[in-house]
Amino acid sequence: MASRLERAEEKYRGLAAKLATVGFISPGSLVSRMTLCGKPGCHCQADPPHRHGPYFQWSRAVSGRTVSRRLSEEEAALYREWIDNRRQVEAILAEMYDVSATAGDILLDRVKAAPRHKRR
Ligand SMILES: [Zn+2]
Numbered sequence: 001m002a003s004r005l006e007r008a009e010e011k012y013r014g015l016a017a018k019l020a021t022v023g024f025i026s027p028g029s030l031v032s033r034m035t036l037c038g039k040p041g042c043h044c045q046a047d048p049p050h051r052h053g054p055y056f057q058w059s060r061a062v063s064g065r066t067v068s069r070r071l072s073e074e075e076a077a078l079y080r081e082w083i084d085n086r087r088q089v090e091a092i093l094a095e096m097y098d099v100s101a102t103a104g105d106i107l108l109d110r111v112k113a114a115p116r117h118k119r120r
Pocket of ligand 1: 036037038039042043044052
């Protein structure tokens with residue numbers, strides 16, 4: 001039977017292997033907006049309104065400031081995938097931290113249980 005540490009190591013290796021399969025990643029988030037222009041007689045003012053868009057905006061933090069960029073539909077599709085990938089990476093990484101903490105507890109218990117070296 002595998003020890004708790006062996007199980008933790010196996011789980012950790014599994015997570016690392018999963019991490020290796022994730023594609024490119026992007027920081028930030030993506031929003032799509034449908035807008036009203038305010039021009040009288042425009043279809044966006046009709047009843048029911050037919051808004052303009054969707055317009056895609058990618059926002060990310062750069063040195064503590066939020067920087068936004070307008071994206072085309074093609075770019076938005078790419079960034080959406082990369083942002084999803086990043087969230088996967090973050091979820092896997094969070095699990096790796098958990099497994100590492102478990103392994104750390106096991107290893108530290110071993111150190112405590114081991115006989116101490118005599119002082120000279
Ligand atoms: Zn309009």
